Amino acid sequence: MTPILDNLLVLRRTIRIHGPVLALLLVLSFLAFGRLMTGDFWAPIDFQILLDAHKLSPEPWLMFQHVGAWFSQPLLQLAFVFEYRVFGTDYGSYVAANILLHALNAFIIYMLVNMLFYRTKLALLAAILFVMGVGNYGRTLQTLAGQEGLLLAFLHLLVLYLFIRNDYRREGKLLSPYLVAGLIIYSLTGLTKASTLSLLGCLVAYKAFFYNARGRRPIFSNDLLVFLAVGLVFQYGQSRWGFRTPTVVTELDGPLVYTYLSALNVFRYLHLMVFPLQESSLLRDAGYLVQAIYQVRVVIRLVLTLAVLSLSFFGFVFGSRPLRFFIAWTYITLIPFSAQAPGTSWLNLTHVYLASTGFCVALAAGTTGCVNLLRVRRWRRLVPFVVPLLFVIVSLTLNILLDSRNRQLATSPAIQALRQETLDHMVERPVRLQQTR
Numbered sequence: 368m369t370p371i372l373d374n375l376l377v378l379r380r381t382i383r384i385h386g387p388v389l390a391l392l393l394v395l396s397f398l399a400f401g402r403l404m405t406g407d408f409w410a411p412i413d414f415q416i417l418l419d420a421h422k423l424s425p426e427p428w429l430m431f432q433h434v435g436a437w438f439s440q441p442l443l444q445l446a447f448v449f450e451y452r453v454f455g456t457d458y459g460s461y462v463a464a465n466i467l468l469h470a471l472n473a474f475i476i477y478m479l480v481n482m483l484f485y486r487t488k489l490a491l492l493a494a495i496l497f498v499m500g501v502g503n504y505g506r507t508l509q510t511l512a513g514q515e516g517l518l519l520a521f522l523h524l525l526v527l528y529l530f531i532r533n534d535y536r537r538e539g540k541l542l543s544p545y546l547v548a549g550l551i552i553y554s555l556t557g558l559t560k561a562s563t564l565s566l567l568g569c570l571v572a573y574k575a576f577f578y579n580a581r582g583r584r585p586i587f588s589n590d591l592l593v594f595l596a597v598g599l600v601f602q603y604g605q606s607r608w609g610f611r612t613p614t615v616v617t618e619l620d621g622p623l624v625y626t627y628l629s630a631l632n633v634f635r636y637l638h639l640m641v642f643p644l645q646e647s648s649l650l651r652d653a654g655y656l657v658q659a660i661y662q663v664r665v666v667i668r669l670v671l672t673l674a675v676l677s678l679s680f681f682g683f684v685f686g687s688r689p690l691r692f693f694i695a696w697t698y699i700t701l702i703p704f705s706a707q708a709p710g711t712s713w714l715n716l717t718h719v720y721l722a723s724t725g726f727c728v729a730l731a732a733g734t735t736g737c738v739n740l741l742r743v744r745r746w747r748r749l750v751p752f753v754v755p756l757l758f759v760i761v762s763l764t765l766n767i768l769l770d771s772r773n774r775q776l777a778t779s780p781a782i783q784a785l786r787q788e789t790l791d792h793m794v795e796r797p798v799r800l801q802q803t804r
Contacts, residue, residue, distance in 0.1 A: 396470035404459035420451035473498035493731035502723025697725030
């Protein structure tokens, strides 16, 4: 049997076994968030993205005249240009693409968890929780700008899955199709900044936690070193020629204070996944019960901090290797987003999208573990599903409230004026991009 035929048979078997799961996740994703497609553009940044895509659309290759474009996620920009050519200014189509990406991300999570845990039910529950927005609340799905995070998460998960599968099936061989495909995707997308840091951190964590299961092969093996080298090249290129955001370290807040605030923000993001209440217009318009709960937020967050620390500690000490990996995943994917501008305290809910994977896996592991302990109790074994069900209800409720607020913003005079201004620019002749250095 030739290698090509062997790979085709493996692909066919994978589709036959896991295809129904993908179909289920697609259905759940559109059932949960399909109503978002009936809305309209409400975020000012979306109009800027549309205008940039309109300017790039006639000659998208001109963006590569600047060397920095090669280190600034060019595939993402080309994806926006392609979508603009197909969708134009149809808000519903962009949201449909977001929902589709979200379902694909959930499917990769299912495949990854199933490969590491060897427990299909646990992997399916974790993927369902993720696709229903548990921990991330579907906030990323509601804007065109949010698609960048969805696509980055898709590429992040895909590269990670290919890397780990290569380590499982091919013992980390450099010429394996899995590793070659992962490197090609990684190189073409230019996963810079937070994506590179969290991805490389997750790869190192996998190598460390599965050291014995991998036959005690070195943690910094050749395949990981290749990924690190490519990541360093992109980091250097991005810092040398790409766009650089200003540092958040000021003369007032030095390195020590910055480190303290960053560590504090990691826990604040963990709180946000479980207790999604923070100061906002949505909270100010909420009912009495929500306001009363928010008034005791200090006590709730203190309890959550103790719970997170204890669960993390006991998970690392007594948990399985996969559970330790996903606990580490949660922290690793939050650290790059832990910085914030001086003088601000608002957290970006979209930053918990990838980190919520670890939360969904831990919740699924705890639920299935309790179900197994109660398997002889007939209907009582279903009681542990109440907890994840409550998280699903909270997620969908919050998403509906966010959607309602966004629809009001879309009809505001400021957004209407911005929409008309954008349309006026689009009817003009596209501006040819100038080469910059």
